[in-house]
Amino acid sequence: MKRILFIAATAAVLVACCSGCTKQQHPVTKPAWFTNPTYFEEKNGMYAEMPVFPKNIVMVGDDYIDRGLWNEFFADTTLKNRGITYDATEHVLYRIDRIAAGKPAKIFVSAGWNDILHGTPEAEIVANIGQIFKQIKKASPKTEGYWLNIVCTPALTEEQAHACEAVNAQVANLAEKGGFEVIDINAVLSKGIQEGTYSWDEGKLLNGAGYEALAQAIESQIGKPHLNKANDREYPLEVSDYYRHRVSIFRSLPETEHKIVMLGNSLNNNALWTELFPMGYVINRGISGDVIDGVCQRVDELVGDKPDKIFLITGTNDLINEPELTPLAAFDRFERLIKTIREQLPQTELYVQSMLPLNPKTKYYEGFNDRASEINKLLAAGSGRYGYFYIDIASLLSDEKGNLRDDCTTDGIHLSANGYFFWAAELARGNRMMQSIRYYNK
Numbered sequence: 465m466k467r468i469l470f471i472a473a474t475a476a477v478l479v480a481c482c483s484g485c486t487k488q489q490h491p492v493t494k495p496a497w498f499t500n501p502t503y504f505e506e507k508n509g510m511y512a513e514m515p516v517f518p519k520n521i522v523m524v525g526d527d528y529i530d531r532g533l534w535n536e537f538f539a540d541t542t543l544k545n546r547g548i549t550y551d552a553t554e555h556v557l558y559r560i561d562r563i564a565a566g567k568p569a570k571i572f573v574s575a576g577w578n579d580i581l582h583g584t585p586e587a588e589i590v591a592n593i594g595q596i597f598k599q600i601k602k603a604s605p606k607t608e609g610y611w612l613n614i615v616c617t618p619a620l621t622e623e624q625a626h627a628c629e630a631v632n633a634q635v636a637n638l639a640e641k642g643g644f645e646v647i648d649i650n651a652v653l654s655k656g657i658q659e660g661t662y663s664w665d666e667g668k669l670l671n672g673a674g675y676e677a678l679a680q681a682i683e684s685q686i687g688k689p690h691l692n693k694a695n696d697r698e699y700p701l702e703v704s705d706y707y708r709h710r711v712s713i714f715r716s717l718p719e720t721e722h723k724i725v726m727l728g729n730s731l732n733n734n735a736l737w738t739e740l741f742p743m744g745y746v747i748n749r750g751i752s753g754d755v756i757d758g759v760c761q762r763v764d765e766l767v768g769d770k771p772d773k774i775f776l777i778t779g780t781n782d783l784i785n786e787p788e789l790t791p792l793a794a795f796d797r798f799e800r801l802i803k804t805i806r807e808q809l810p811q812t813e814l815y816v817q818s819m820l821p822l823n824p825k826t827k828y829y830e831g832f833n834d835r836a837s838e839i840n841k842l843l844a845a846g847s848g849r850y851g852y853f854y855i856d857i858a859s860l861l862s863d864e865k866g867n868l869r870d871d872c873t874t875d876g877i878h879l880s881a882n883g884y885f886f887w888a889a890e891l892a893r894g895n896r897m898m899q900s901i902r903y904y905n906k
Contacts, residue, residue, distance in 0.1 A: 492557055492595075499550035499578065502875035506734060507548045508559060509874065513881040514739050516566025520544050521686060524563060525574030525612070526551040528670060528678065531709070533748070536717050537679045537692045541744040544568075545736075552578040553592035560596050564603035571600055572647075572682065574612040576631055580624050590634045597644040609644035610685055611635060615653050617667030645685070652681040669709035672696055672716030692716040703751075703758040710751045711762055719768040723747045724897065727766075728777040729754045730878060731820065740888040741897055755781045756797035763804050770812075774805065775891065777817040777857070780877065783835055784828045791838035798843060802850045814852040815896065816843055821858055823868040826876025833866055853896075860890055 498504050507530070516522055522544045523529045529547030546563055548555065556575045564571065573596060579589045597609045613635065616628040632650060639646045653674060656662030662674030670678065672694040679690035695715045702708065710733075724746045726732045732750025740746075749766070751758070759778050766774070778801070782794055798816075805814055818840040821833040840858055847854040861872045861883055868876065872883030879887070891897055 492554075495552070495554045495558055497582065498555075502878075503550065504548055504555065506874040506878050506880065510734075510736060510881045510884060511546050511559070512562060513885075514544075514736060516544060516563055516568050518567045518569060520566065520568040521570045521572070522546055522563055522566075522568045523572050523574075524560065525556055525572075526576075526578055527668065528612070528615075529572075529574045531669070531713075532675055532678070533692075533713060533717065535738055536720075536747065537675065537690050538683070538686055538688055539691055539718070539720075540686075540688060541738055541742065543686075544739070547574070550578055551575060552582060552584065553589055553596065554579075554584075557592050557596050557599070560599050561603055564600045564607060567604040568607055570608040570610065570685070572610045572612060572685070573597075574649075576614040576635075577617075577628075580614065580620065580627050580631070586627055586630050586634070589631050590638060593631075593635050594638050594642055597642050601643055608685075610682070611639065611644055611646050612649045612682070613646055615650045615657065615667060617654070617657055617663075619666040619668060647682055647685065649678060649681050652677055664708065665705055669705060671709055671712040673712075675713055676716055691718045693718075699761050701757055701761055703755060704753050706753055707751050707758055711765070714749060714762070714765055720747065721770045722772045723769060724773045724775070725749050725766060725769070725771045726775050728759060729780055731777055731780070734878060735884055737888075740884065741892075746897075753781055754778065755785065756794070756801055760797075760801040760804050763801075763808055767808055771809065773813040773815065773896075774809070775815045775817060775855075776801075776805075777819070779819045779836070779839060783819075783832055787831065789835070791835050791842065794835070794839050795842040795846075798839070799846070799850075802846070802852060806850060806852075815855055816847070816852045817855045818843060818858040821862055821866055821868045823870065823873050823876035825870075825873070829867075829876060837866070855890070855896075857887055857890065860886055 519542050521542060523532065523534050524546045526547065527549045529545065530549045534545055535541050535543040553575045556573060576589055576593065593611060600607055600609050613632045614628045616625045620628060636646050653662055656674065656677060657667040662677060663670050676692050676694050679692055683690045693716055696712050726735065726737050726746060727749045729750055730752035732748055733752045735748065737746045737748050756778050779794060782789055782797065802816065819836040821836055822829045844854045861869055863869045872880055872886065874880050
């Protein structure tokens with residue numbers, strides 16, 4: 465007999481989730497350098513507010529970790545992503561105690577590649593890695609630790625490649641007495657990166673095939689098989705290398721019917737939706753830098769997933785990239801996107817969220833908010849015509865001048881933990897984040 469269960473994610477869940485956060489004092493000083501300090505602030509600020517529990521497997525580290533969709537690769541919501549692109553070993557060391565304080569079952573660390581690029585001495589890199597695992601053991605003796613060694617990509621100079629090999633060898637020796645295991649992902653990925661099958665930019669951004677190989681390399685330590693399988697094809701509109709990389713990962717994922725999809729740009733891409741709504745049915749399909757037409761051409765990726773609901777937010781990059789783009793011209797793009805969603809996914813509930821304003825701290829601020837406000841009026845007015853629900857997030861996160869609130873942003877465009885908590889609490893109102901789970905008794 466067919467049954468339908470309804471599970472509600474409410475604001476109370478968010479409060480309960482965040483109440484488990486452990487406030488720890490960092491045992492080391494703040495890193496002396498950052499490649500992108502505002503991005504670090506954004507991601508680290510969010511991670512600091514989200515709890516880690518003993519059942520969790522935590523992925524910590526740099527670019528490869530940050531950009532992986534680990535809980536979808538293994539169909540396991542206990543996997544938590546604590547990666548920050550551009551992180552080096554001192555950045556991971558700076559924040560590892562807060563993660564280890566939750567006493568997770570396992571911690572996987574990827575760090576060292578950005579140290580090599582930065583010119584950090586080999587001895588310092590090795591010492592930092594050793595200290596990271598000492599901190600883990602000090603905070604949580606039962607946590608299993610794994611280091612994913614440094615991939616010697618073609619982007620490195622000959623001198624940097626030698627440093628990479630030297631650090632890998634020294635850490636392998638250190639691991640024998642340091643209580644952690646080294647996983648040789650360099651051996652797994654380097655050839656495919658050199659041949660262009662695992663990456664299109666010399667290893668900085670792994671594609672679906674690259675993440676398939678990486679997930680397979682760690683599946684025995686994770687404790688379950690990976691499910692991601694590379695399945696690439698090209699799109700006519702080439703938005704960016706990052707867009708191509710992210711779509712390639714999306715295409716490698718198994719279909720997951722009746723999920724709630726968070727669709728759009730970096731405001732979705734950078735959010736921890738699976739932790740903000742920890743019921744296990746929210747998937748993130750945001751791409752940093754994406755534009756309205758870029759979202760439109762990848763709607764077909766969602767057809768097989770038959771999502772129950774889509775929450776859409778986009779348009780920011782259109783206005784940033786095209787200062788002369790009028791609100792009417794931008795809304796024409798929105799109309800194409802909305803019609804595409806309605807045609808390809810007629811049974812899916814669509815929630816169109818307002819564009820967010822910018823804060824004066826960003827260089828893109830001038831003239832942006834007036835155009836965004838006009839577009840939001842058009843989006844609100846079009847809800848009845850196209851059959852979607854309109855949600856005014858902009859008013860929620862705006863100050864009295866109509867700017868993005870200072871306490872809700874890190875750089876004037878992207879959101880801080882506060883911003884995401886306010887947004888998530890608004891989405892949790894009523895039946896918005898309810899999902900029907902269909903199953904059959906045999």
